[in-house]
Amino acid sequence: MKTIVSFAAVLAALALTTAIPALAHTALVSSVPAAQSAVPSARQITLYFSERVMPRLTGLSVAHAGMSHADHAAMAPMPALTATLSADGTSLVGTFASALPPGAYTVTWHAVSDDTHRIEGNFTFTVR
Numbered sequence: 001m002k003t004i005v006s007f008a009a010v011l012a013a014l015a016l017t018t019a020i021p022a023l024a025h026t027a028l029v030s031s032v033p034a035a036q037s038a039v040p041s042a043r044q045i046t047l048y049f050s051e052r053v054m055p056r057l058t059g060l061s062v063a064h065a066g067m068s069h070a071d072h073a074a075m076a077p078m079p080a081l082t083a084t085l086s087a088d089g090t091s092l093v094g095t096f097a098s099a100l101p102p103g104a105y106t107v108t109w110h111a112v113s114d115d116t117h118r119i120e121g122n123f124t125f126t127v128r
Contacts, residue, residue: 013117026051026113035123042127045094047109052089057112059083060094065104065124076101100127 032046033039047060060083064075080097092111105127110120 001015014121025115025117026053026111026119028109028111028119031107032121033125037127038117038126038128042105042125043096043099045107047092047094047107047111049090049092049113051113052114053085053092053111055085055089057118058085058092058110060092060107060109062094062096062100062105062107065106102127 002023008011027050029048031048032044033042045060045062045080060081062078064071064078064080067075078096079100081094082097083092084092085092092109103126106122106124108120108122110118
């Protein structure tokens with residue numbers, strides 16, 4: 001009986017240690033500009049992920065922060081944004097056709113990792 005209890009304890013411990021990595025998914029590690037930062041200028045936004053993401057299922061958009069739809073319509077249009085994935089697939093670089101004018105911006109992003117798990121989020125930054 002003691003052998004069965006010991007064997008069950010070993011199996012339980014093994015199950016716990018192998019289940020933890022299976023729960024891990026891709027995460028946004030950092031960005032440039034960083035969330036909540038104020039920068040003198042911005043022509044690129046780079047998102048760094050904890051693991052490889054799928055190019056066709058990963059993207060970002062940038063909009064003026066804290067404005068209504070009507071406010072957006074009254075402002076000058078945002079410069080064109082082109083997004084490219086790094087060669088190793090762990091960072092997404094959004095490059096604007098021209099530098100962003102001063103103001104607050106919200107970056108909204110989404111990514112799908114090789115395990116097909118979708119993540120998304122947003123953050124703001126300010127150009128002084």
